[in-house]
Amino acid sequence: MPNVANTQTDSESDTLASVLFFVSDSKSLSLFNMIANMSNPSSAGRNRNPGNSLPISRTNMTRKQYYTRINRLREAGLIRRSGAKFILTSLGTVIFEIHRTITLAIRNRWRLQAIDSLDSSLSAAGMPNEEKHKLISALMGDHEVIRDILLQQIGHVTVKNNYTPST
16 A cells, blocks of 8 residues: 555554545444534534434444444544443544545535636636635635635645644
């Protein structure tokens, strides 16, 4: 398996691949999202299941599908058992937030494509950074995470969550 970045070790690449694999099929991702939403204290009022456990009947999976996916998510370190329920681990919480960001980017694909299209159509050098900043802010203003990622790319923002991969 090729490394994603030169600074990743083989074990980091294998771990990344396994985490992505375990949430790659729609049923596993759906189960992961259900657990994440039930783990979120702000969603407790909306939860139809007061014990906060996840009954198999809510998943539209067979028992085997359910337990196979639960075990995979546990092996990947994304969830853990807490009493009678499953909750996200710290790694699971981070992966869930990244998943939400990816979902938001996909939902706003046309805005991202518009930014790329305008940038490439202006000149071979692209759009001046000040104009690109204005365009990104106008198109992505209500989507702070994506806006900050794009503005950080052109060096026009001090990001609260200054994510840079470790070296």
